Structure formats: C-alpha cells, structure tokens
Amino acid sequence: MTSTVSPYDILWKWSPAIVLAALVAFFTIINPNFLSLANFARMSIAATPALLVALGVTFIIIMGSIDLSMEGIVSTTAVVFGWLFLALGGHLAEGWAWVALPAAILTGAVFGYVNGLVHVKLSIPSFMSSLAMGFVGTGIAVLMTSGERIRIEDDVFRALLLERFFGFPLMAYVGLVAVLLAWFIQRKTTLGRNFYAVGGGEHLAHASGLNVRRVRVLGFTLAGMFYAAAALLAVARLGIAEANTGSNYMFVSITSVVVGGTTLLGGSGGVWNTVAGVLIVNVISNGMVVAGLPRYLQDGVLGLLVIIAVVLSTDRKSISFVK
DSSP: OOOOOOHHHHHHHHHHHHHHHHHHHHHHHHOGGGGSHHHHHHHHHHHHHHHHHHHHHHHHHHTTOOOOOHHHHHHHHHHHHHHHHHHTTSOTTSTTGGGHHHHHHHHHHHHHHHHHHHHHHTTOOHHHHHHHHHHHHHHHHHHHHTTOOEEOOOHHHHHHHHOEETTEEHHHHHHHHHHHHHHHHHHHSHHHHHHHHHHHOHHHHHHTTOOHHHHHHHHHHHHHHHHHHHHHHHHHHHSEEOTTTTTTHHHHHHHHHHHTTOOTTSSSOOHHHHHHHHHHHHHHHHHHHHHTOOHHHHHHHHHHHHHHHHHHHSOGGGOSSOO
C-alpha cells in the first residue's frame, strides 16, 4: 500500500520558499533598489554570522531541547580569539597567530560540552541550564576584556569581509560551506539521525538502545562549535572582539529556525529550513530599513513573526498544556 502526499503537505514543505519569494517581490515593489546586488551583499554580511548560530541551535531544537547560551559562547570565543590572536603576533600570515582560529573553535566546543553536561547530568531543563551558561560566558568575556574592545586589524583576517567574489564577501562563501557541512552531519551521519530519533520520542529512542544523554551532550558540543565559527565571522565583520559580540544572536537565531519550519517540539525540520528562515528574517529586516520603518516597529514585526511561526508550526491538538 503506497502513501499519497496531499497538496497541503507539498504546500507546507515549500511554504518558507514561497514566503521568501513573496517578501522579495513585495519589498522590490516598494523600492526597486532592494533587488540590487549591492543590497544582497549587505544582507549576506549581516546574515552570515547569525546563520552559523542558527545552524548550531537547529540541532538542539531538532532534539526537542532549547539552547539560550549562544550569546555568551559567541562573546567568549570572540574574546579568546582576539586575545590569543594579538598575543601570537596579530598577523594571520605570519608566526603562530593562526593558532587562535582552532583555539576559538575548541573554546566553543568546550563551552557546549559543559552546557550539555550541566543539562543531562544535573537534570536541569535545557532552557535554564543553557541560559545560565550564556551568562557565565558573557561574564568571562567581561573579565577577560575589563569592558574594553580588542581591535583586530590584520588585513588577511579582515579579508573575510573586504575581499569579494562576484560581488559577495568571502564570509558569505564560508557560510555556504557551513551550510553544506551542517547538512552532511544531519543527513549522512549517525549522529544527525540520532538527533531526529531523540526529538521524535526520547523514551522510544532510549528503549531502542540509544544513549540519549550522550547524543544530547554531543549535540550541545556541536552547537558550540558553530557558535564559535559565527564569533570568528562576527569579529571579521566588525574588526572588534568584545563582551557584546554575541548580543542579539539569541533572538535572531531562534526566530530564524522557527520561521523556517523547524518545530520547537523536536523531530522535524532541518538545515535547509533554517537557511530559509535566516533569509526570511534578514529580508524582512533589510526590507523594513529600505521602506523607512522606525526601529521599534521593526522589532515589533519580528516579534509578531515569531508568534505566527510558532502557531503555524505546532499541532495544537497534540499537546495537552503549554509549558
């Protein structure tokens, strides 16, 4: 007996892409300059660090958990990178300054690992344990910098922003590589499939012999590595590492994941949904600027977008109460 796919299922699958196309058309009608290559390049600069953060938290949400530590991890890894980079010479093409790059990724992985351990070993809800770890990360960044900024002026590192191919900066292509890597982990690895198993039913996954706790810890560790990569791009974008480097990434990343169609209940969605969500959020943000809307209205629109996305992506009949 073969199962049939309903028109509604097809429409739902492609709804993020349809919404994205409609938004691009709408803002182009309002201001034709929206469709220019220069504007798309500006959007890619703003979107790429947030994209990497969103990719990391996608794995957590697929597991049915939530991660609110990204701002602290981004800030800490940015400061660790900046401090070590300057301590080792401050020039990527000379000496040992390049060591700061893997050191930052390792820092993100360690933070993510500890984040996961606190969650599973102490049986603390993920939103609370990760929020606390985020505060810890921000505090460490403040202590390391004493509130000061670390300036990164190396031309080779800043080439991620300044060097362009086909009109787009190098960091946009780094973002594309990150998307392909995340997709490979999701679709082609046992760990990626285990994320869906845990999110689809933790008790069933445990009964089938899956080490759920180990999967959760690995998921948070992987997310921390993506956050660290986002921190590197954020520093390259601004030329500064500081305790506020991770500001606003929590809202933007989780909004993008949910808007893209990955349900907060876990077990569905994925990398390409997140890519669509990041594009939708950034098109709306950029489009509102092009349209001349004031900042407070922009924040209000994005907040309303989150509520609508959660309502549309959640089967209200499948839950008995709201946690």
